[in-house]
Structures are given as C-alpha cells and as structure tokens.
Amino acid sequence: MFGFRKRRRNRLRAQPLAESAWAMIDRNVPYIRQLSPTDRKELAGIVQVLLAEKYFEGCGGLEMTDEIRLTIAAQAAVLLLHRDTDYYPTLRSILVYPAAYIAASRLVQPDGTVIEGPQTRLGESWFRGSIVLSWSDVMNGARDPHDGRNVVFHEFAHQLDGETGAMDGAPALGAAARYQAWARVLGAEYTQLLAAVHTGHPSLIDRYGATNPAEFFAVVTE
Structure with missing residues (x-):
C-alpha cells in the first residue's frame, strides 16, 4: 500500500505544471516568482500531489475553479519545500468561501476570558479532516508577502502542527x-x-499568537 502510494506520488511529482497553471500561480502569488528554478520544480511537484489527493469544495455560492485550487495549493506547497513530507496526511478536504464567513465560536483569550457566540472567520483548520478558507483573504495574503498575514500559511501550519498527534x-x-x-x-x-x-507593549507578532502555543506557531508562520 505504502509502496504504491509512493510510486504514484513520484509519478505526480514528475509531471510538469502547465504554462497556464504557472501563469495563474505567478500572477496570484508573486513571491513564488522569486524562487530558484530548482525550488520552482520542487514546488510544482508538491502542487501536483496536493491537487490529486485533496478535495477542494466551494461553499457559500463560490464556484470552485483551477485558479482557486492552484493559488491555495501553491502556498501550501511552500511550507513543504525541502522537507521529508507526507503532504498533510490527515487533511482530506479544503472548503472555500467567497469571503469571511460566520461560525459558532468559543475562544479563550490570553487573559483567560472566554468569549462564546457567532464569530466572523477568515479560516479554520480541523485536526484529521478539513481546512476552511476565505477566498478573498487567501488572495490578500498571497499578493502581499510583507504584511505578516497569510491565512493559507496559518491554517496549513496547524496541519503541520497536528502531524505529531496534537x-x-x-x-x-x-x-x-x-x-x-x-x-x-x-x-x-x-x-x-x-x-x-x-503589559500593553507593542510586538511584531500579532497578539492573537498569545492565545496558546498552537496559535503562536501558526501566527509566526505567517
């Protein structure tokens, strides 16, 4: 079983991305243009595996397109460059809304305060299952690599974090x-x-990272 999966992945990684696919990635995720030819080749192989193994679904009226799949997969692939990886093994599906969405929430603040109720969200990552993303925020994070905000990096970092079982x-x-x-x-x-x-002192790291160590890891990954 494992040998078959490895061979299948090797075949997928050997398939070059179409020029039209690269055009979408380079337009939507401009910092990828700065990668070396070797890194771009590695990234393309990872993207091929993610596209083949993960299910992408549009939600809230969003029609799923190759552009959405490629833009998300390319950013998720950046986190796997130069790593011995199993390609986010517990992740099965990626659900994408047109923009920020409302979900039930129970959030423990850094000071211990608990906030419950509907919450506007840009993304979520569920252990052993799915990732939820806002497409408009995916694009915002992809196009500006200097603002310290990237919802794809954040949610996929949670998946990397969860590979140890917690x-x-x-x-x-x-x-x-x-x-x-x-x-x-x-x-x-x-x-x-x-x-x-x-103490109220400023920090380069977003204060949401103080929620817990898992959120800290995801925030600094951004």
Whole structure:
C-alpha cells in the first residue's frame, strides 16, 4: 500500500505544471516568482500531489475553479519545500468561501476570558479532516508577502502542527534534540509575547499568537 502510494506520488511529482497553471500561480502569488528554478520544480511537484489527493469544495455560492485550487495549493506547497513530507496526511478536504464567513465560536483569550457566540472567520483548520478558507483573504495574503498575514500559511501550519498527534505548537521534528531546541526557542518567544500582551507593549507578532502555543506557531508562520 505504502509502496504504491509512493510510486504514484513520484509519478505526480514528475509531471510538469502547465504554462497556464504557472501563469495563474505567478500572477496570484508573486513571491513564488522569486524562487530558484530548482525550488520552482520542487514546488510544482508538491502542487501536483496536493491537487490529486485533496478535495477542494466551494461553499457559500463560490464556484470552485483551477485558479482557486492552484493559488491555495501553491502556498501550501511552500511550507513543504525541502522537507521529508507526507503532504498533510490527515487533511482530506479544503472548503472555500467567497469571503469571511460566520461560525459558532468559543475562544479563550490570553487573559483567560472566554468569549462564546457567532464569530466572523477568515479560516479554520480541523485536526484529521478539513481546512476552511476565505477566498478573498487567501488572495490578500498571497499578493502581499510583507504584511505578516497569510491565512493559507496559518491554517496549513496547524496541519503541520497536528502531524505529531496534537496541535501544541510543535510540528514533527524527528530527533529528540530538535524538540528540545524547539521547545526552548518557542517557549521563550511565546513567553515574551504573553508579557507584551499583558503589559500593553507593542510586538511584531500579532497578539492573537498569545492565545496558546498552537496559535503562536501558526501566527509566526505567517
């Protein structure tokens, strides 16, 4: 089973993206044009696998198109460059709304306050299942790589985080020494952000990252 899947993925990765597909990616995600030819080739192979293995569905009246699939898959592929990857193994479907949408929410704030009720959302990531995205915000994040906001990076970072079996701010790293170094660095930066939020001091990292270590990882990935 695993050998068949590996061979299938190798065949997919060997297929070049059509020129029309590259045109859509380069137009909508302009920073990808800056990748080296080698990285662009690797990214194209990852995109082919994601398009073949993940189900994309339009919601809220949005008609799914190749442009939407390619724009999302290309950004998700950036996070997998130069990694030994299983291509977001627990992710099955990517649901896309035209714009921000309303969903029920229970949010614990950094100060411990709990807020419940309808919430406007730009995206969601569910462990072992699906990602939900706002198409307008996908485009906003893709076209401006300098604003520190990218909903695709954010939600797919949660998927990387969850590959260890829990969304706790630590993606799969392999050796124990790597986890120790990760915990040391992330812990220090997370503590610094918490202090900034509690004291009202400015931070380059969005205060939403202080919600918990999982959100911190997703925010800094943006």
